Amino acid sequence: MPINDKIILKEVKAALLLDKVTKDYKMLLKSGLREFEKSLQDWNYENRLLLYRGKVYIPYSVEDTLQQQIIKIHYNLPSTRHLGW
Helix, strand or coil: CCCCHHHHHHHHHHHHHHCHHHHHHHHHHHHCCHHHCCCCCCEEEECCEEEECCEECCCCCCCCHHHHHHHHHHHCCHHHCCCCC
16 A cells, blocks of 8 residues: 555644644743743754654654654565564
8 A cells, every 4th residue: 555645644634633642732832931942852844844863753642643653664675574583
């Protein structure tokens, strides 16, 4: 099955809109409060994505379908399969 990055990206952005962690970090990043400056230096928000050290934060959901889908994509590639040795 081909990977459609645009669909995955759209699902991630939609999940981030509903995620409490994302809302909290976005608010803290915008406020620029000095007491949180050190702990937030690895986080940023750009292009409607929450990033931690340059990697996209995938929100947790009760169904966990988005996280499972992304893991399945990366672990079902022919290059990541066991060679039988």
